[in-house]
Amino acid sequence: xxxxxxxxxxxxxxxxxxxxxxxxxxxxxxxxxxxxxxxxxxxxxxxxxxxxxxxxxxxxxxxxxxxxxxxxxxxxxxxxxxxxxxxxxxxxxxxxxxxxxxxxxxxxxxxxxxxxxxxxxxxxxxxxxxxxxxxxxxxxxxxxxxxxxxxxxxxxxxxxxxxxxxxxxxxxxxxxxxxxxxxxxxxxxxxxxxxxxxxxxxxxxxxxxxxxxxxxxxxxxxxxxxxxxxxxxxxxxxxxxxxxxxxxxxxxxxxxxxxxxxxxxxxxxxxxxxxxxxxxxxxxxxxxxxxxxxxxxxxxxxxxxxxxxxxxxxxxxxxxxxxxxxxxxxxxxxxxxxxxxxxxxxxxxxxxxxxxxxxxxxxxx
Numbered sequence: 001x002x003x004x005x006x007x008x009x010x011x012x013x014x015x016x017x018x019x020x021x022x023x024x025x026x027x028x029x030x031x032x033x034x035x036x037x038x039x040x041x042x043x044x045x046x047x048x049x050x051x052x053x054x055x056x057x058x059x060x061x062x063x064x065x066x067x068x069x070x071x072x073x074x075x076x077x078x079x080x081x082x083x084x085x086x087x088x089x090x091x092x093x094x095x096x097x098x099x100x101x102x103x104x105x106x107x108x109x110x111x112x113x114x115x116x117x118x119x120x121x122x123x124x125x126x127x128x129x130x131x132x133x134x135x136x137x138x139x140x141x142x143x144x145x146x147x148x149x150x151x152x153x154x155x156x157x158x159x160x161x162x163x164x165x166x167x168x169x170x171x172x173x174x175x176x177x178x179x180x181x182x183x184x185x186x187x188x189x190x191x192x193x194x195x196x197x198x199x200x201x202x203x204x205x206x207x208x209x210x211x212x213x214x215x216x217x218x219x220x221x222x223x224x225x226x227x228x229x230x231x232x233x234x235x236x237x238x239x240x241x242x243x244x245x246x247x248x249x250x251x252x253x254x255x256x257x258x259x260x261x262x263x264x265x266x267x268x269x270x271x272x273x274x275x276x277x278x279x280x281x282x283x284x285x286x287x288x289x290x291x292x293x294x295x296x297x298x299x300x301x302x303x304x305x306x307x308x309x310x311x312x313x314x315x316x317x318x319x320x321x322x323x324x325x326x327x328x329x330x331x332x333x334x335x336x337x338x339x340x341x342x343x344x345x346x347x348x349x350x351x352x353x354x355x356x357x358x359x360x361x362x363x364x365x
Contacts, residue, residue: 020179021106021148023220025237025263027051027182028256029246030083030108030152038287039250039300040077045279046271047256049264052080056110058123059086059095071102081106083152085113087123087133089140096141096149107141109134111153114188114198125188128157131169135176142177150180152224152244155205156187163208170212174219182244183209185225199247210239230258252306258348273304274344277336284329294321294328301332310339 028035028043030053040052057070062084073080082104086092092109099107111134113124127134134151142149151173156165170181186202193201204226213221222242227233233243248255254276260267271279287297298318305311317335336344 019148019220020146023180023241024051024079025242026233026256026259027081027222027242027244028053028249029224029244030054030056030081030110031246031250032056034250034300036300037073037077038297040080041074041283042276042280042297042300043249043253043256044076045276046253047259049260049267050256051106052077053083053108054080056083056085056113059084059088059091062095062098063091067098067102071098073102075103078103079105081108081150083108083110085110085123087127087137089137092137093140093144096145096147100145100147104147106148106150107145108150108152108182109137109141111151112184112188113195114154114157114190114193115195119190125154125157126190128153128169128188129160131172134169135173138173138178139176148179149177150182151178152182152184154184154186154188155208158187158190161187163211166208166212167215170216170219174216178219180220180222180242181212182222182224182242183212185209185223206236206239213240228252230255230262234262250300251303253300253303254306254348270347272345272347273339274336274341276304277332277344281329281332284332288327288329292328293324294326294331297328298322298331305339305343308343310343313338 026049028050032055035053035055040054043050043052054073062070071082082095082099082102084092084095084099084107086095086109096107110124111127115124119126138149138151153169156162156169166183173181185204185206185208186198187205188198189202206223209221209223213219220241222244223236223240224244224246227236227243227245228248233245236243245255254273257270257276261270284297288294299322302315302318305314314335317338318331321331321334
């Protein structure tokens with residue numbers, strides 16, 4: 001028997017939130033020490049249609065730090081969402097206005113991070129215990145900007161781990177005007193597990209997210225957690241509106257070379273790895289000219305040849321040469337010369353007919 005909140009949500013106009021922006025079938029999760037501007041610029045030479053996120057940036061860092069260092073991005077990185085960490089509606093409102101001023105496409109509130117530092121700040125996953133307060137934060141940001149305001153959260157936390165708790169959280173926040181919910185398919189155990197353990201130990205519960213979409217059809221629901229292939233993405237899209245991929249997007253970035261063609265028939269020609277590398281060389285040269293250490297940019301390229309026979313050699317060469325004073329562009333040119341052309345120039349299969357069949361299957365089930 002379904003929870004009464006969900007039944008009420010089916011026809012309740014309060015959860016029929018007017019949508020701002022578009023629905024993105026695929027996105028790359030915000031990841032600390034991963035999704036910085038260098039990684040995002042690199043990924044834009046692999047995929048142009050995937051929604052990207054910043055790392056989580058706290059409201060305190062933005063309001064009391066250097067916005068000129070924290071918020072800038074290259075126009076090539078768009079579409080781009082700013083993920084905020086915080087629990088004060090006034091501070092979140094101020095940051096939402098700044099996000100619009102700087103040209104971000106969306107604002108996302110982090111209600112999923114389980115780290116002790118974040119918990120001590122009373123934001124992240126622990127906010128799931130305060131759905132009314134999350135709703136107040138969303139309402140404040142939505143009133144301050146025309147940008148979409150979304151929430152990324154867990155299935156639940158600790159003792160609030162039932163589907164009914166999840167449905168109550170979503171229903172409450174939706175009434176405040178949340179445009180979209182990105183749900184990590186695991187609960188977060190805040191007392192007893194580390195952030196790393198929280199990414200793997202709590203079991204995946206995809207069916208709860210499917211049920212959430214069925215119970216709240218008017219809401220945009222995205223799924224995150226344990227997704228490692230585009231085939232899995234298409235499978236999930238039979239049940240929900242979008243898929244977010246996290247660690248695999250960093251460890252195997254070239255997976256996304258075929259992603260654009262999945263959702264845009266005009267993008268059927270995927271870039272080769274050689275084209276990706278040639279595309280970012282001017283950017284690396286600019287970074288070198290500004291004295292940026294090679295390690296800041298090249299660490300994001302280590303997984304470009306994941307699952308290829310040259311993967312270890314590629315990583316080894318770059319890692320050995322990321323020394324102070326070395327030029328990133330030169331390292332990439334020399335490393336590329338050691339990769340066989342057959343691997344550098346190969347493109348993933350994404351013929352229009354094949355992809356049309358796959359996406360049709362995903363939509364029709």
